[in-house]
Amino acid sequence: xxxxxxxxxxxxxxxxxxxxxxxxxxxxxxxxxxxxxxxxxxxxxxxxxxxxxxxxxxxxxxxxxxxxxxxxxxxxxxxxxxxxxxxxxxxxxxxxxxxxxxxxxxxxxx
Amino acid sequence: xxxxxxxxxxxxxxxxxxxxxxxxxxxxxxxxxxxxxxxxxxxxxxxxxxxxxxxxxxxxxxxxxxxxxxxxxxxxxxxxxxxxxxxxxxxxxxxxxxxxxxxxxxxxxxxx
Numbered sequence: 001x002x003x004x005x006x007x008x009x010x011x012x013x014x015x016x017x018x019x020x021x022x023x024x025x026x027x028x029x030x031x032x033x034x035x036x037x038x039x040x041x042x043x044x045x046x047x048x049x050x051x052x053x054x055x056x057x058x059x060x061x062x063x064x065x066x067x068x069x070x071x072x073x074x075x076x077x078x079x080x081x082x083x084x085x086x087x088x089x090x091x092x093x094x095x096x097x098x099x100x101x102x103x104x105x106x107x108x109x110x
Numbered sequence: 111x112x113x114x115x116x117x118x119x120x121x122x123x124x125x126x127x128x129x130x131x132x133x134x135x136x137x138x139x140x141x142x143x144x145x146x147x148x149x150x151x152x153x154x155x156x157x158x159x160x161x162x163x164x165x166x167x168x169x170x171x172x173x174x175x176x177x178x179x180x181x182x183x184x185x186x187x188x189x190x191x192x193x194x195x196x197x198x199x200x201x202x203x204x205x206x207x208x209x210x211x212x213x214x215x216x217x218x219x220x221x222x
Contacts, residue, residue: 031208041198041216045112048210086153090208097143097166098202098211100153 002027002091004101011106013077021072021104023087031090031098032063034072038083046072046085077108113137114214116201122220128189131217135182135203141165142184143204143211144176148197159184160207188219196221 003026011019023032034046047054047061049070054061058077063070074081084103090096113136123129135142144156146169155168159178170176173192178184188195198218202211 031210033210035213041218043200043213043216045210045212088153088211094207095166097155097158097168099155100145102152 002029002089002096002099004087004089004099006085006087006101006104008104009102011104013106013108015078015108015110017077017108018073018075019077019106021074021085021087021106023070023072023089023101025068025070025087025089027068028092029065029068029089030092031088032065032070033088033098034061034070035086035088036081036083037086037103043086074106077106079108079110082106082108112212112214114201114203114212116199116214116217118217119215120218120220122222123191124222125192126190127221128187129191129219131186131188131199131201131219133184133186133201133203133214135184135201136212139203139205139212140182141204141207141209141211142178142182143202144170144184144186145200145202145213146197147200147216148194153200156186158207165207191221193221195219 051065115134141160156170158166202213
């Protein structure tokens with residue numbers, strides 16, 4: 001099956017700092033999503049981005065499908081950004097599912 | 111709020127018992143997915159249904175079974191329960207078989 005690797009596994013920031021999270025995947029995909037799992041366990045959709053660049057407030061994401069990676073940028077981080085960030089991808093093949101990476105745990109302190 | 115609902119939110123039960131987790135997809139979504147999140151295994155895909163038919167199968171144990179009903183809601187049955195089944199179980203839905211997936215709030219299952 002497809003391999004999804006996220007880096008770094010852990011990230012500790014001061015409020016106001018910027019960060020870049022990376023997701024590498026091993027096969028061509030037709031779906032790539034970024035999620036934020038908050039401390040209460042909810043999985044919140046951040047981006048649906050199989051290719052290209054999107055921005056939503058302080059967050060933006062870029063997927064370079066030909067090179068099989070995606071980046072999530074968080075600017076001016078806030079304590080509420082803390083949690084686990086997951087990348088999930090689906091291979092471009094019928095009958096395959098959305099597969100998650102192990103996540104990046106972000107801790108933002110004030 | 112993603113529009114995906116899951117019941118119950120919490121469940122505490124004993125080994126050997128049977129539980130049923132329920133999921134209602136977003137209005138208009140035909141595809142339903144089940145995932146298990148445990149501390150040591152991360153988010154594991156279990157099974158996907160699309161318009162009532164099984165679409166993809168992941169690491170679903172033989173003790174688990176699922177189905178999607180004509181009204182598109184889905185149920186995941188776990189029996190007999192083992193201690194290792196303690197986890198957060200998520201349901202997700204999407205319009206088509208491979209589109210953007212939206213996740214429900216999860217059911218936290220504790221097996222004692």
